[in-house]
Amino acid sequence: MSGTPVDAGPVKDAALTRAAQAGDVSALALLLERHRPGMRAVALSLLGPGPDVDDVMQEAALVALRRIVDIRDPEAVGPWLRMVVRNSCRTLLRAARRVEPMEAVPLPSDDETPEQVLQSHALRDWIWEAVESLSPALRLPLVLRYFSTGITSYQQIAEACAIPVGTVRSRLSQARSALAQSLTTTAATAHEDAVRRTENSWHEAHATLAAAERGEFGKVVKDRYSPAVSLLTGGERLGGVDVLLAGMDCDLSAGVRQRPLHVVAGRSLVVWEMELISPPDDPDHCPPGVAWIMSLDGGRFDRVSLYHAPRPEAAPTTITA
CATH class of the missing domain: 3.10.450.50 (Nuclear Transport Factor 2; Chain: A,)
Incomplete structure (x- = not known):
């Protein structure tokens, strides 16, 4: 046979990425599912088996929601997703060594803030609708982590919320899991601007x-x-x-x-x-x-x-x- 099936390669990745950038929820879900094995392999290689791997995978999905519009080469979305996982793993490892965690979200080179990126994102209203469905205890640390600019590390969130760092990590894990479910249930509903x-x-x-x-x-x-x-x-x-x-x-x-x-x-x-x-x-x-x-x-x-x-x-x- 000559050539590669479209479903198996970067051409399909590019099509799904462009659709996700245009606001297609199902395209983003398919994209994450296609690259889940590779992303998980990166997490396992850096963290070893354990619950941290699931946390990193959930975080990577949230990053993809917010940053999919930053991808300039849609065919390279696979390496980009694995980079997101790698950065999140390194953040956890730094935290384990009691060093201040770095921001896990790779920011674009044009110095846009997270909120400015979100404002240009076709999926932004859907994401916010899902965020609003979380309980206040889970919503606040998640919003600070992913949408603020100066209160993003575990230590800063702990101080702002007046809770231990371990509780921050636990609530973020719960929030990411709950948000994933909420995104599914709110995908077809009307969303506020x-x-x-x-x-x-x-x-x-x-x-x-x-x-x-x-x-x-x-x-x-x-x-x-x-x-x-x-x-x-x-x-x-x-x-x-x-x-x-x-x-x-x-x-x-x-x-x-x-x-x-x-x-x-x-x-x-x-x-x-x-x-x-x-x-x-x-x-x-x-x-x-x-x-x-x-x-x-x-x-x-x-x-x-x-x-x-x-x-x-x-x-x-x-x-x-």
């Missing part, structure tokens, strides 16, 4: 800060926040509306300003990642950034958790003779 929701949240973040600088943060809180809102940091409840207002007033009085850098917006969970700008006369006044992690109930924010980015480590002092 995630792009519009995110754009509206960007506008709201800017408008909230502008109102605060005009002395109108109280009005924003009255309109958009629950009267019973809780403000937390590190899992500890600091107080309610009064503390929220006092905290903003204290920052502004000290000359601290905030600038939105990244927004994640679901129906029930919103994350605003902010740059903190210290006053010129006190450049070390505050950490470099803060994330507002907010849950919604009935369209109002009822819980605000603040996660402050760690200060950069000071450079070692050089002593000269």
Whole structure:
């Protein structure tokens, strides 16, 4: 026989990849199934038998959902998927050696953020619909891991959620498994426009800060926040509306300003990642950034958790003779 059957080679891969990039759910599922043996072989070779292999395979599927549009050569999707698995395995191995895990998702070279990529993704609304179906305990670590830009490592998620690192890993494993099932059940349903929701949240973040600088943060809180809102940091409840207002007033009085850098917006969970700008006369006044992690109930924010980015480590002092 001359030639190779289309179903067995890169031509079929290319066709499935292009279909998946255009939003075909079944094409993506077929693509993952075609390459599952090779992907699993990579995981087994690096991790050995065990539950970590299943976690890595689930993570690779999520990465494929978000990053399929990045593939420039559709015929090379197989090596790309195996690279995703290899990166995820290395992250787990680093974590096992108690070294800060690196971001497992290979970012494109044009410096797009995860949310910007997702916004251009034909499958984005379907993914968000599935994310919203998760329980709050599973949804938050998964959203931080895959959709935030500054709270992606296990340690950072643990600090933001006020849970042990081991619990983060367990909940992410459960979340990936639950999300896989939810993606199947929501594939044929109508999905809300995630792009519009995110754009509206960007506008709201800017408008909230502008109102605060005009002395109108109280009005924003009255309109958009629950009267019973809780403000937390590190899992500890600091107080309610009064503390929220006092905290903003204290920052502004000290000359601290905030600038939105990244927004994640679901129906029930919103994350605003902010740059903190210290006053010129006190450049070390505050950490470099803060994330507002907010849950919604009935369209109002009822819980605000603040996660402050760690200060950069000071450079070692050089002593000269």
